[in-house]
Amino acid sequence: MADPIDPSGLGRLLSETMSALGQFGGGPQDDVVPPEGVGEAADGMVRAAVAPPGRVTALALDPRVMRMASESLAEEITRAVNGALADLQEKAAxxxxxxxxxxxxxxxxxxxxxxxxxxxxxxxxxxxxxQDRLARQGGK
Known part of the structure; x- marks a missing residue:
């Protein structure tokens, strides 16, 4: 006769599988706050924030930067955004x-x-x- 079936055995195996997969995947992602990268330029007068997958989420300009030449201001904004992207990359890693x-x-x-x-x-x-027992009992 076969050993008695452990009704919790399959559930236990499923739990073990999920646990093993959780080790690989890092667990639930609902509680994870995505990192944010921050960068500054022009002595802090230009500030940028970015979030995955590389979106600019904030750009703050001190009113004094409006006196800059447009080319210089564009360079400072680029520098702040690139700094924020580098910060994001470092935090994500x-x-x-x-x-x-x-x-x-x-x-x-x-x-x-x-x-x-x-x-x-x-x-x-x-x-x-x-099934065999039922068949034998039905034949009697």
Whole structure:
């Protein structure tokens, strides 16, 4: 006779799989605030803020910069935006979790797959056995 089926076995395997995948993916993304890059130019009179995927979210100009030649002002705005993009890139690189042990994750998932195969085999064997018993009882 087959071993009794552990009804929580499949749920446990699913939980283990999700946990293993969570290690790879870094977990839920709902709580994550995207980084923001900030840059300044013209001695702080031009300030820019950017957010992924490279959008300018704010541009602040001190009224004194309006006295600058348009070419100079354009250069300072460009410098502030580029500084903000560099800051964003640095912050985004720092937000990436450490290296994932793909070999370890693969081993974990392989073990979970093997456990799931054994559980499904037990479940199928039990169903076949129950079907055979019902057929024998119906023949009497």
């Amino acid at each position: 720092g937000a990436v979790p450490g290296q994932v042990d793909l070999g370890g994750l693969g081993d974990q998932l392989r073990r979970i797959q093997e456990d799931a195969g054994r559980q499904l085999t037990k479940f199928t064997d039990s169903l076949i056995e129950a």
